Amino acid sequence: MANYTRRTRRQLPGGAPSDMQDISIVQLGLGGVGLALLDQFQALPDASRSGLTLTGVADSSAALYRPEGLDGDTLAAAVAMKRARSPLSAHPEHLPAAAIAQAFERGPAIVVDVTASEATMPTLRQAAEAGCGIVLANKRPLCEDSATWRLLTGSGRLRYEATVGAGLPVISTLAYLQRTGDTVLKIEGALSGTLSYLFTRIENGDSFSAALRSAHELNYTEPDPRDDLGGMDVARKALILARTIGIALELSDIAVQALYPPEMARMPVSDFLAQSAKLDQSYQQQRREAAREGKVLRYLAHVEPGNVHIGLAGVPPESPAGSLHGTDNLLVIHTRRYSNPMRIAGPGAGPEVTAAGVLGDILDLAIAMRAQEQGGRCL
Amino acid sequence: MANYTRRTRRQLPGGAPSDMQDISIVQLGLGGVGLALLDQFQALPDASRSGLTLTGVADSSAALYRPEGLDGDTLAAAVAMKRARSPLSAHPEHLPAAAIAQAFERGPAIVVDVTASEATMPTLRQAAEAGCGIVLANKRPLCEDSATWRLLTGSGRLRYEATVGAGLPVISTLAYLQRTGDTVLKIEGALSGTLSYLFTRIENGDSFSAALRSAHELNYTEPDPRDDLGGMDVARKALILARTIGIALELSDIAVQALYPPEMARMPVSDFLAQSAKLDQSYQQQRREAAREGKVLRYLAHVEPGNVHIGLAGVPPESPAGSLHGTDNLLVIHTRRYSNPMRIAGPGAGPEVTAAGVLGDILDLAIAMRAQEQGGRCL
Numbered sequence: 215m216a217n218y219t220r221r222t223r224r225q226l227p228g229g230a231p232s233d234m235q236d237i238s239i240v241q242l243g244l245g246g247v248g249l250a251l252l253d254q255f256q257a258l259p260d261a262s263r264s265g266l267t268l269t270g271v272a273d274s275s276a277a278l279y280r281p282e283g284l285d286g287d288t289l290a291a292a293v294a295m296k297r298a299r300s301p302l303s304a305h306p307e308h309l310p311a312a313a314i315a316q317a318f319e320r321g322p323a324i325v326v327d328v329t330a331s332e333a334t335m336p337t338l339r340q341a342a343e344a345g346c347g348i349v350l351a352n353k354r355p356l357c358e359d360s361a362t363w364r365l366l367t368g369s370g371r372l373r374y375e376a377t378v379g380a381g382l383p384v385i386s387t388l389a390y391l392q393r394t395g396d397t398v399l400k401i402e403g404a405l406s407g408t409l410s411y412l413f414t415r416i417e418n419g420d421s422f423s424a425a426l427r428s429a430h431e432l433n434y435t436e437p438d439p440r441d442d443l444g445g446m447d448v449a450r451k452a453l454i455l456a457r458t459i460g461i462a463l464e465l466s467d468i469a470v471q472a473l474y475p476p477e478m479a480r481m482p483v484s485d486f487l488a489q490s491a492k493l494d495q496s497y498q499q500q501r502r503e504a505a506r507e508g509k510v511l512r513y514l515a516h517v518e519p520g521n522v523h524i525g526l527a528g529v530p531p532e533s534p535a536g537s538l539h540g541t542d543n544l545l546v547i548h549t550r551r552y553s554n555p556m557r558i559a560g561p562g563a564g565p566e567v568t569a570a571g572v573l574g575d576i577l578d579l580a581i582a583m584r585a586q587e588q589g590g591r592c593l
Numbered sequence: 594m595a596n597y598t599r600r601t602r603r604q605l606p607g608g609a610p611s612d613m614q615d616i617s618i619v620q621l622g623l624g625g626v627g628l629a630l631l632d633q634f635q636a637l638p639d640a641s642r643s644g645l646t647l648t649g650v651a652d653s654s655a656a657l658y659r660p661e662g663l664d665g666d667t668l669a670a671a672v673a674m675k676r677a678r679s680p681l682s683a684h685p686e687h688l689p690a691a692a693i694a695q696a697f698e699r700g701p702a703i704v705v706d707v708t709a710s711e712a713t714m715p716t717l718r719q720a721a722e723a724g725c726g727i728v729l730a731n732k733r734p735l736c737e738d739s740a741t742w743r744l745l746t747g748s749g750r751l752r753y754e755a756t757v758g759a760g761l762p763v764i765s766t767l768a769y770l771q772r773t774g775d776t777v778l779k780i781e782g783a784l785s786g787t788l789s790y791l792f793t794r795i796e797n798g799d800s801f802s803a804a805l806r807s808a809h810e811l812n813y814t815e816p817d818p819r820d821d822l823g824g825m826d827v828a829r830k831a832l833i834l835a836r837t838i839g840i841a842l843e844l845s846d847i848a849v850q851a852l853y854p855p856e857m858a859r860m861p862v863s864d865f866l867a868q869s870a871k872l873d874q875s876y877q878q879q880r881r882e883a884a885r886e887g888k889v890l891r892y893l894a895h896v897e898p899g900n901v902h903i904g905l906a907g908v909p910p911e912s913p914a915g916s917l918h919g920t921d922n923l924l925v926i927h928t929r930r931y932s933n934p935m936r937i938a939g940p941g942a943g944p945e946v947t948a949a950g951v952l953g954d955i956l957d958l959a960i961a962m963r964a965q966e967q968g969g970r971c972l
Contacts, residue, residue, distance in 0.1 A: 234967055257774050382935060383762045383769065390762065393956060394949040395636050534938075537916055542933055551945045554921055556761060560935035567930055570773040577772060585963035588613055 240270035243329035250569035275301035276308035318344040351376035373575035381567035400518035407541030409513040422497040423490040443473040452515040471525030504528035619649035622708035629948035654680035655687035697723040730755035752954035760946035779897035786920030788892040801876040802869040822852040831894040850904030883907035
């Protein structure tokens with residue numbers, strides 16, 4: 215596992231030695247996506263990983279950091295620990311979590327946030343202020359106030375493909391459209407695989423509560439399914455899409471339709487699941503009303519200037535959203551140049567495809583940062 | 594129109610002067626896509642165009658080239674000329690077409706081929722051998738023999754997004770999937786807007802000949818519609834997709850189903866259109882047979898190792914290909930990591946969106962070339 219060791223001076227293809235400094239990668243988060251990302255990084259061909267050195271990893275309890283690169287044994291022990299659900303603080307060489315910020319002072323660095331936590335914000339702020347690159351799968355930092363959005367996006371050294379649609383080419387496509395002078399007019403999306411699954415089950419005759427229990431058992435929902443049913447996860451994605459196309463907005467500005475009534479918000483998860491049958495009749499009625507108009511129910515995000523909202527809507531079954539099945543995500547992108555909208559669909563969650571979205575960002579951002587060192591721009 | 598003038602020394606955001614040399618852009622082709630590209634390049638914000646200088650343009654008759662950058666008046670005259678359907682050789686400052694190759698010897702250059710011609714191949718070969726960047730909307734150079742494919746792709750300084758699906762993120766997505774360690778198992782696609790239009794009309798009850806005449810009148814077909822109906826344009830795209838995912842193949846290896854019989858291959862276009870009604874009965878029968886199995890007809894490309902073919906197929910109307918309408922293209926990408934395939938759909942032709950695909954490639958490639966100068970890799 216020598217893959218993690220640092221290479222500072224290398225032979226270039228042309229034969230000339232390079233004084234280029236390696237870009238230091240530090241990773242916050244060692245959950246499902248974080249572990250998949252370490253695997254994928256390690257499996258990269260040498261040519262792709264060239265010039266990148268993993269110097270640090272952190273979870274909420276502690277960090278491991280070595281400026282010369284984490285060696286294979288240290289890292290393997292950390293991975294084994296996390297797979298066994300121990301915190302990183304159990305590793306003999308652990309440092310305080312904040313130690314990771316040392317990386318930001320020692321030449322070019324990229325901090326990768328694959329947590330789902332607000333606790334990484336101070337570290338990301340430090341990274342942005344030090345001019346480091348930032349790659350996010352974590353949606354929360356991008357949903358803070360507009361000033362934070364400007365801080366994170368201001369340097370051009372931010373990538374966040376995996377925040378919407380996991381590994382689907384969503385953010386990169388919006389960036390490309392705008393970079394080449396197109397104007398994004400409207401985005402419509404099914405941005406929750408969990409809710410897509412739920413409503414295609416209901417469409418096929420299942421009750422809401424049966425579909426929900428099945429989604430919960432298959433681990434399609436969060437441990438507390440209200441985290442999906444409340445719509446806030448979709449709202450965060452919609453906010454990220456909106457801000458990406460230049461709509462100034464705060465999370466609190468978005469109208470979000472929750473799929474359970476307020477009185478069910480605080481009960482224990484088991485009670486919530488047991489009592490969800492109370493909602494069956496209402497969803498059956500909504501399904502029938504939609505069917506009477508030849509429509510099916512989908513939980514959709516609608517993003518256009520002056521009109522960003524999230525909620526249940528009836529759509530024609532032959533429409534892109536109506537023909538979705540399973541847990542797929544869908545983005546429909548209307549632009550000035552495209553007569554018909556562009557559609558991107560496919561699995562929008564899962565550790566492997568999410569990690570690939572993050573890894574793609576790291577590789578792209580490293581190239582952009584190198585180009586910027588040359589005096590070029592960093593998109 | 595000072596936008597085209599060269600800027601060699603600039604202030605960087607940090608304030609330090611840069612010795613970075615501008616990247617010279619030379620454009621082969623001044624048809625619909627070429628003129629749209631010049632417009633879009635000129636409309637780029639300064640920050641995006643920074644470091645790029647348009648030094649040359651060429652059509653099949655002649656070239657304009659100035660190492661310090663084409664000035665606005667020269668270029669405006671050339672554009673007016675081409676809009677009036679005059680050749681570039683009518684421009685007072687024109688040079689022989691081959692003069693464009695001077696650009697390859699004077700520092701970093703990108704040659705952009707937006708023709709549909711085989712005649713650019715010697716120039717592209719020179720560019721590749723000189724280590725220049727190459728951006729193609731022209732499919733033909735990528736459909737030459739495998740040795741030419743290796744020459745063009747070998748340096749990593751090639752981009753060709755617009756060759757398949759115009760501005761849809763197809764090639765970049767395949768590159769991303771493979772760069773992050775995924776394996777593309779199979780691609781299925783509706784890669785001809787013209788043929789999609791034809792068969793959705795037939796599905797809706799039109800005769801083949803009526804649908805064809807309508808497509809011809811709307812300029813959805815090539816001037817000779819047999820260029821679409823022969824399937825070779827789709828076959829070229831399939832070959833490009835196959836080679837992109839690592840399948841070694843020649844164009845002649847691909848089984849292509851033509852949509853007219855050999856005896857109609859050589860008659861004048863007007864006779865062909867007039868006699869196309871002879872084919873109506875056969876297509877009506879195929880449509881009815883498909884309908885009997887609950888299917889609709891689509892002209893599809895199928896790309897997987899050992900099995901690349903092009904032709905008419907019956908597909909379920911609710912499938913991604915079956916639910917296509919109008920002139921849209923569709924790509925369905927099956928990979929090892931994606932449980933369900935990724936789908937990308939939308940307008941796959943048109944000067945504006947094709948030019949945007951080319952422009953996106955130019956901007957990305959310029960960044961990659963800058964990074965490579967820094968000793969980084971060029972993807």
